[in-house]
Amino acid sequence: MGALSITGIKPGSTSLKLTAGKITKTVPITVLSRNLLSYGPAEGNGLTATVNSDGSLHVTGTATGQWRGLSWTFPCPVQGTVKVSGTSIAGLSFNIKCFDAKGQQLGDQMNLGNSVMAIPAGTVSLFLNVISNEATPTAKGGDLRIQLESGDTAHEWMRPDNTSLKGGVMN
Numbered sequence: 001m002g003a004l005s006i007t008g009i010k011p012g013s014t015s016l017k018l019t020a021g022k023i024t025k026t027v028p029i030t031v032l033s034r035n036l037l038s039y040g041p042a043e044g045n046g047l048t049a050t051v052n053s054d055g056s057l058h059v060t061g062t063a064t065g066q067w068r069g070l071s072w073t074f075p076c077p078v079q080g081t082v083k084v085s086g087t088s089i090a091g092l093s094f095n096i097k098c099f100d101a102k103g104q105q106l107g108d109q110m111n112l113g114n115s116v117m118a119i120p121a122g123t124v125s126l127f128l129n130v131i132s133n134e135a136t137p138t139a140k141g142g143d144l145r146i147q148l149e150s151g152d153t154a155h156e157w158m159r160p161d162n163t164s165l166k167g168g169v170m171n
Contacts (some may be wrong), residue, residue, distance in 0.1 A: 011161065035160040036082070036148045037096075037128055038074035042167025045069055047140070049130065049167060055159025057144040059089060063132030071129040071170040073099075074162070076119060078150050084115045085154035086146035093133045094146055098123040116152045129170040 006016065008031030016027045039057060042049045045068040047061040063069055069092070076098065084096060095111040098120050106120035130144065145157040 011159075033158050033161045034147075034149045034155060035158045036077045036150070037072075037126075037146060037160045038162035038165045039072045039128060039160065040163055040165040040167060042070040042072065042169075044167075044169030046137070047130070047132075051163045052143060055163050056157075057130070057146070058142070059092065059130060059144060060141045062139045063092075063134075063137040065137065066133065066135050067131050067170075068137075069129055069131030069170045070167050071127060072165050072167045073125055073127050074165055076123045076126050079119050079121075079123070080150060081116065081118050081152055082110070083149055083152050083154050084110045084112065084117075084147070085149075086112065086157070087144060088112070089140055089142035089144060091132060091134045091138060092130055092140055092144075094128065094130045094144065096148060097127040097129075099125045099127055110148070115154075131170055 011031050011033045013030045016029055018025045018027065040051055046064040047059055047070050049070050050058045052058050095109040097109045098106045100106055100122045101124050106123055110117050147157050149155065
């Protein structure tokens with residue numbers, strides 16, 4: 001018996017047709033993004049986020065106050081060590097928090113300052129937020145390419161699989 005190794009080149013779905021003698025099997029194959037985040041359009045607290053054609057977030061507006069902004073909550077897709085990387089917009093910060101089944105935060109938030117962390121045991125959902133870090137927020141307009149990936153090495157930014165998750169407000 002031999003082994004077969006397949007390496008995905010880009011995210012998407014296809015199938016592999018295997019034949020041995022008179023037996024043929026078709027196996028579905030799905031290649032997922034290494035970017036584990038989920039986000040999408042959101043509006044509130046003076047900010048608006050839309051998704052660019054490349055999957056990055058375009059954020060515009062003036063936040064209604066410091067530490068106010070937009071948020072997205074989604075199921076945690078991985079356990080173990082993760083790396084946060086990305087680009088930012090002056091005056092805006094982003095962070096990722098881990099929550100248990102009761103909605104309680106577990107561990108420290110992840111951001112560019114502590115970019116390699118372990119997902120705490122018991123984490124069931126992640127919370128991404130983009131907030132103003134200015135005492136008196138000013139008008140913003142720019143693109144964010146935020147990435148959360150397994151391991152401790154940052155790779156080139158990749159569009160997340162889910163860019164249609166409706167966001168909310170971070171108060």
